[in-house]
Amino acid sequence: MLIRHPGDIRPSEITPPEVYRARRRFMQGLGALAAGTLTGVAADVQAGVKLAGVRASAYTLNEDKTPYKAVTTYNNFYEFGTGKDDPAENVGSLKTRPWTVTVEGEVGNPGAYDIDMLMKLAPLEERVYRMRCVEGWSMVIPWVGFPLREIIRRAAPTGNAKYVEFVTLADPKQMPGQRTRVLDWPYVEGLRMDEAMNPLTLLAVGLYGELLPNQNGAPIRLVVPWKYGFKSAKSIVKIRFVERQPLTAWMKATPNEYGFYSNVNPGVDHPRWSQAKERRIGEFFKRDTLMFNGYGDQVAQMYRGMDLKKHF
Ligand SMILES: Nc1nc2c(c(=O)[nH]1)N[C@H]1C(S)=C(S)[C@@H](COP(=O)(O)O)O[C@H]1N2
Ligand SMILES: [Mo]
Numbered sequence: 001m002l003i004r005h006p007g008d009i010r011p012s013e014i015t016p017p018e019v020y021r022a023r024r025r026f027m028q029g030l031g032a033l034a035a036g037t038l039t040g041v042a043a044d045v046q047a048g049v050k051l052a053g054v055r056a057s058a059y060t061l062n063e064d065k066t067p068y069k070a071v072t073t074y075n076n077f078y079e080f081g082t083g084k085d086d087p088a089e090n091v092g093s094l095k096t097r098p099w100t101v102t103v104e105g106e107v108g109n110p111g112a113y114d115i116d117m118l119m120k121l122a123p124l125e126e127r128v129y130r131m132r133c134v135e136g137w138s139m140v141i142p143w144v145g146f147p148l149r150e151i152i153r154r155a156a157p158t159g160n161a162k163y164v165e166f167v168t169l170a171d172p173k174q175m176p177g178q179r180t181r182v183l184d185w186p187y188v189e190g191l192r193m194d195e196a197m198n199p200l201t202l203l204a205v206g207l208y209g210e211l212l213p214n215q216n217g218a219p220i221r222l223v224v225p226w227k228y229g230f231k232s233a234k235s236i237v238k239i240r241f242v243e244r245q246p247l248t249a250w251m252k253a254t255p256n257e258y259g260f261y262s263n264v265n266p267g268v269d270h271p272r273w274s275q276a277k278e279r280r281i282g283e284f285f286k287r288d289t290l291m292f293n294g295y296g297d298q299v300a301q302m303y304r305g306m307d308l309k310k311h312f
Pocket of ligand 2: 076132133134135228229230
């Protein structure tokens with residue numbers, strides 16, 4: 001199942017961790033602003049920057065999109081507060097350049113990717129996906145990104161890599177919500193290797209054709225459309241390949257409410273509410289929630305033989 005292409009990675013695509021650390025110490029010495037100027041990169045990047053060369057994708061829905069305004073002002077991002085409008089209000093303190101994503105653990109090619117390099121790793125695609133939050137609301141969002149598997153095959157996982165762990169930035173100075181222990185920071189999520197390799201699983205760097213707004217998880221976030229929204233970790237700094245099932249932030253917080261798999265399943269109620277229906281943001285009447293959020297044709301075979309009431 002693992003596709004290993006150790007030969008197809010160009011050395012220029014990866015900075016070895018020690019080189020990166022040395023460079024970072026050097027840049028920190030200069031101060032972020034000065035370093036940004038030196039390397040020709042702005043100190044920070046704002047949403048609204050158009051992404052060039054974005055391809056159409058076969059993995060896209062022909063459904064009415066949720067308006068940009070709702071997608072970017074009705075958010076869950078506890079690092080910036082627990083209210084839906086907190087992220088949009090508080091994300092100004094997040095600096096998304098420079099940004100490094102470390103790939104480590106059970107891999108033949110560990111490394112540290114600079115975000116601007118990472119964005120050129122594979123062709124960017126637009127994919128309109130349904131997103132369904134465990135709280136009972138949903139949206140249809142035109143993401144821009146590339147399949148996670150593009151990074152996985154470059155990382156060349158070893159035979160011990162059974163799961164992938166995703167870690168969000170931890171920095172209370174940039175993320176004021178982390179001064180409160182609503183979750184055990186950093187935010188951690190995980191996927192089984194076949195889920196991570198599924199062509200639907202996306203690393204998003206944009207939406208509506210533009211750079212990802214901070215409140216939606218800039219500069220890079222996961223999008224796993226057949227699972228409840230919380231699986232889709234935002235502002236990722238680390239992708240770790242591991243042998244054991246990761247303990248996710250939500251499992252730590254409330255294990256009886258949030259399991260590892262978190263597949264959208266109208267037949268498994270949340271302990272405190274039904275999951276049978278959902279409200280599409282912008283609509284008045286509720287819709288029936290679909291098994292695997294409507295992506296059953298593409299993903300159901302991965303769970304054949306599993307009791308999805310037990311593995312919720
Ligand atoms: N780091 C981090 N990632 C996160 C969250 C969070 O609080 N912190 N919330 C999750 C939840 S519950 C949902 S529904 C989606 C919301 O994504 P959106 O605001 O871009 O629609 O992000 C997920 N990713
Ligand atoms: Mo959610």
